[in-house]
Each structure stands twice: as C-alpha cells, then as structure tokens.
Amino acid sequence: MNIRSLFGSTFNMSFAFTCLAMACLLPNSAHAQLYKWVGPDGKVTYSDIPPPPGAKQLGTKASSSETGGVPLPPELAAAVAQNPVTLYTAASCVPCNEGRSLLKQLGIPFAEKTVKSNEDLDKLKQVSGETQLPLLVISRSKFRGFDSAEWRVALSSAGYPEMNKLPRDYRYPTPESAAPPPAPVKKEGEDNTGLPKLKPSSESGIRF
Numbered sequence: 001m002n003i004r005s006l007f008g009s010t011f012n013m014s015f016a017f018t019c020l021a022m023a024c025l026l027p028n029s030a031h032a033q034l035y036k037w038v039g040p041d042g043k044v045t046y047s048d049i050p051p052p053p054g055a056k057q058l059g060t061k062a063s064s065s066e067t068g069g070v071p072l073p074p075e076l077a078a079a080v081a082q083n084p085v086t087l088y089t090a091a092s093c094v095p096c097n098e099g100r101s102l103l104k105q106l107g108i109p110f111a112e113k114t115v116k117s118n119e120d121l122d123k124l125k126q127v128s129g130e131t132q133l134p135l136l137v138i139s140r141s142k143f144r145g146f147d148s149a150e151w152r153v154a155l156s157s158a159g160y161p162e163m164n165k166l167p168r169d170y171r172y173p174t175p176e177s178a179a180p181p182p183a184p185v186k187k188e189g190e191d192n193t194g195l196p197k198l199k200p201s202s203e204s205g206i207r208f
Contacts, residue, residue: 076165088114
C-alpha cells in the first residue's frame with residue numbers, strides 16, 4: 001500500500017512539520033549544558049538537567065571535550081567531569097597497547113602519559129607506588145596492569161556508558177610525558193636549545 005496516496009497532502013504536511021521540529025531540536029542537544037550542584041546530603045551531582053530547588057549550584061559549562069571543542073553526550077560529559085581517566089604507558093609495552101585500544105573501543109576520553117625517562121619513572125612511582133604498566137587512573141582509583149574485565153567494571157561504576165557514545169569527530173589529546181621537562185632557561189649570549197638524553201625505557205626498570 002502506498003502511504004503517500006492514502007494520506008495525501010495531510011501526510012506531507014505532517015511529515016514536513018515533524019522534520020522541522022527535529023531540525024530545531026538538534027542544535028540545542030548538541031550544545032547541551034552540563035550542570036554541577038551540591039544536594040542537601042552534600043553529594044556533588046553532574047547532569048544536563050538544571051538543579052532542583054534548594055540545591056547549591058556550583059556552575060554550568062557546555063558539555064564539550066577539552067580538545068577541539070567537540071560536544072559530548074551529557075552522560076559521557078558528566079562522567080568525564082566527575083571521574084577523569086588517565087592512562088600511563090610506555091613504548092614496546094603490549095599490555096599498554098591493549099589497554100589503549102580498549103579505552104578507544106569503549107569510547108572513553110582519556111589523557112595518556114608516557115614513561116620514557118628517569119623523571120617519568122619517578123613520577124609513575126609517585127602516582128602508583130610502583131613501576132607496573134599500564135596504569136589506569138579513574139579519578140582517585142588506580143588499576144595496575146591490564147585487566148579487561150576489571151577496567152570495564154571500574155569504568156561502568158564511574159558512570160561511563162557501556163556502549164561507545166563518543167562523537168566520530170572527537171580527537172584524542174596527544175600523549176604527553178608523565179614528567180614534562182621544565183622549559184630550558186636561556187642565558188644571555190648562550191643558545192640553550194639542547195635536550196637531555198633520555199634513558200631507554202628497556203633499561204628503566206619498568207614492569208609490564
């Protein structure tokens with residue numbers, strides 16, 4: 001049966017109004033606001049819904065990523081704001097590659113810290129208490145070594161969606177050194193452009 005011939009102009013007008021309404025709603029959802037407030041019980045809440053009466057509002061911000069300004073879905077943006085994820089990795093570390101792949105497969109925004117030098121290793125020890133990699137940090141919780149099941153449960157408990165909801169045009173931040181070297185101080189009449197020679201990760205005592 002031809003639906004168009006059955007409903008005629010009424011179908012066309014209804015369809016047009018429906019499309020127009022959807023078009024008006026899309027821009028608003030893409031730039032949804034993320035609210036943060038403290039409830040009567042002292043619990044901090046992140047949501048795309050305005051705070052209830054009596055709650056102390058701490059602020060609002062657009063639910064977008066910090067890299068490139070790509071808007072994130074409210075549920076994902078709330079998880080990122082409340083429980084940010086950081087992954088510590090090293091070169092030639094197979095478990096690190098597996099952990100990174102899992103986070104991207106699940107659509108988890110995260111910052112990656114690389115361990116290449118003695119300074120990076122010291123920073124890893126400071127954060128983790130040991131040298132095992134990868135190290136997954138979710139807010140204040142730390143997970144040493146790669147365990148797919150453990151990571152999934154931890155991310156779900158932190159409020160991250162179980163299905164990938166990351167926008168296709170999202171771009172992950174460039175990995176950074178766990179302990180970035182301080183900017184060299186250029187003295188008068190001296191060209192201080194040399195970088196310190198880093199110790200290979202294979203000789204740094206890191207455990208995979």
